[in-house]
Amino acid sequence: MMDKQSGRASRVGDVVLDMKNISLAFGGVKALTDISFDVREHEIRAIIGPNGAGKSSMLNVVNGVYTPQQGNIVFDGKTFSRMSPRRAAEMGIARTFQNLALFKGMSVLDNIMSGRNLRMKCGLLSQALRLGPAEREETRHREFVENIIDFLEIQAWRKTPVGRLPYGLQKRVDLGRALAMEPRMLLLDEPMAGMNIEEKQDMSRYILDVNDEFGTTIVLIEHDMGVVMDISDRVVVLDYGRKIGDGTPDAVRANPDVIRAYLGVDAQANATAAQA
């Protein structure tokens, strides 16, 4: 694994995504209150926080699933009061899902190929009939997808229906599906949730490699503070829909509000365990 501090810091560029004063409520529930943060080109940016802190809501604002009541989203210099999922995809924002969005009965290859659809120019009919340009285009896309399969070291399961794979491998296929879009920015929703330590280490390495080799900007959310600290350039910390910390992993670890939020969670868990 490449050393994050020495290797990548020099590659981090200008701000590519600027979330400005975002507020989002569901009825009376304030999911996000006046949150601002930015993401720089080529960086790995984590959003962490205890359960219910607002992490998924924030990711859903970035890719246009939720419309904030207040605030602006600036992507690549253009300002929007909301994204739409389609516009986000067209601007090169791809995401993975906590509960996986794969076609369980389809093969690994076809699932990753499905992520490629937005990039395909030829219509489905000419593809189906394998007419000249469509066939050449299809070959190019297949090569690209095969490269992703090599990169993620899942060759052995190319033809296997995804539903038969262990969870850790399914997460890797989901990453492959998102990479097939050749995204400029990749949003990862708890990429290591439900994984054992070895799978978490593997996933960390793939995330770093995607960032290093393709230069992809990565925003990931996670509630386990430990796993993301090693791979992130900067970390935003949310708690009850508010931003309580923002900075390098070291700065965030030393932030008294962050310590309190996480100790609070531990204290609660201990109290619950003691009662049981």
Ligand SMILES: Nc1ncnc2c1ncn2[C@@H]1O[C@H](COP(=O)(O)OP(=O)(O)OP(=O)(O)O)[C@@H](O)[C@H]1O
């Ligand atoms: N679609 C929705 N309708 C109503 N309330 C919602 C909706 N989505 C989120 N919320 C509420 O918004 C708050 C933030 O939830 P969110 O899922 O964004 O937190 P999170 O940090 O991602 O939590 P977790 O780590 O448990 O996934 C919670 O109080 C949640 O109940």
